[in-house]
Amino acid sequence: MLPPLLRKLGCLALSFLVIHADSAAQSLRIVSANGTLSEILAGIGLEKQLVGVDVTSTYPASLEKIPRIGHNRSIAAEGILSLNPDVVIYTDKSMLSPAVVKQLGSSGKKVVEFRHDYTREGTIRLIREAGAYFNAKPQAEKLVKTLESDLSKIKKPAAPKKLLFIYARGTGTLMVSGTGTSVDKMFELTGHKNAVQGFTEFKPLTAESLIAANPDVLVLFDSGLESLEGIDGLLKVPGVASTSAGRNRKIVTMDGQYLTGFGPRLGKAALELAQKVK
Known part of the structure; x- marks a missing residue:
């Protein structure tokens, strides 16, 4: 067992790392090329870090004030780079062209792709992965808890239409x-x-x-x-x-x-x- 002083120093060091990680996430300039990811980031408290979003980013309504980068195949790397982001995020359903992804990567910008399956499980995984990436796991779990609660209220019909x-x-x-x-x-x-x-x-x-x-x-x-x-x-x-x-x-x-x-x-x-x- 570690001496009390060393245990205390270890806890302080861990606390510093957690605080530092949270601070780093809060200071990132983020561009989102996917409406669902934009909504997730707003839900976990990172809306103010969004400096650019695509046209599918319509919720919450406050996202309308953020500069638009275009839609699907019309998104150009130049428009994104002009916003000077630290990280560009998108999903495999975003239709961000491979050429644009390559150009962004070549420019030195961090480009992160998330997998998005149109299922209950896929949605929960996406929320958790985004929360983990941006050091916001507790906030992400709150979103998941609300989602699961809402789904549990659905009563399946005896005679499907x-x-x-x-x-x-x-x-x-x-x-x-x-x-x-x-x-x-x-x-x-x-x-x-x-x-x-x-x-x-x-x-x-x-x-x-x-x-x-x-x-x-x-x-x-x-x-x-x-x-x-x-x-x-x-x-x-x-x-x-x-x-x-x-x-x-x-x-x-x-x-x-x-x-x-x-x-x-x-x-x-x-x-x-x-x-x-x-």
């Missing part, structure tokens, strides 16, 4: 979500099922496939329904009015990042979707 997600940007761009997407995974969390199962990712919407799928509920982003001029506009899309969802005007809308971000608000988003589908 068929949901169909339509991505819309006006009538000229209409896509439906197959399996494997974040929306599909969200449907699973609510206990309901995707109305289409024959393909993965997204494909163009056709009247024939829509009628064949015959969803009970149509799910869209708020912005998507607005681009179609509301429910009446959606019902004019060929095939929609012939579905159970169309006949019953059962349309659910939610904010895009909230519905598909799979971040700290995952439990709240899944619970809200479940309640809206009833």
Whole structure:
């Protein structure tokens, strides 16, 4: 056993290291190329360290004041470097191009990629890994605890409904979500099922496939329904009015990042979707 003095000195040294690590994280200039990571950093108390974010970084609303670096493949290394970050973070779902990642690394900037799976477990892992990287494990655990509490409130339906997600940007761009997407995974969390199962990712919407799928509920982003001029506009899309969802005007809308971000608000988003589908 160590003498009392040495034990005391050891504890003081450990305390210094912890304080120093926390201080270092708080002083970092961070650029986030992913809305979910931006939300996590805000949740663990590092919002003030964000000096640049991508356009999917919409929550909390205060992130709107932070300089934008672009969106997906349009993000250029020059714009990020102009913000003089200490670290650039993104996920494997961020679509930050390999060329930009290489250019950032070559410039001497720290570039960190996090893995992001669209599952309950994947979301919890992402929160914990971000918390560990930025020396904020206790704050990350608080986010996880809230997420798990919200998910536990979801009551799985005795008779699952068929949901169909339509991505819309006006009538000229209409896509439906197959399996494997974040929306599909969200449907699973609510206990309901995707109305289409024959393909993965997204494909163009056709009247024939829509009628064949015959969803009970149509799910869209708020912005998507607005681009179609509301429910009446959606019902004019060929095939929609012939579905159970169309006949019953059962349309659910939610904010895009909230519905598909799979971040700290995952439990709240899944619970809200479940309640809206009833």
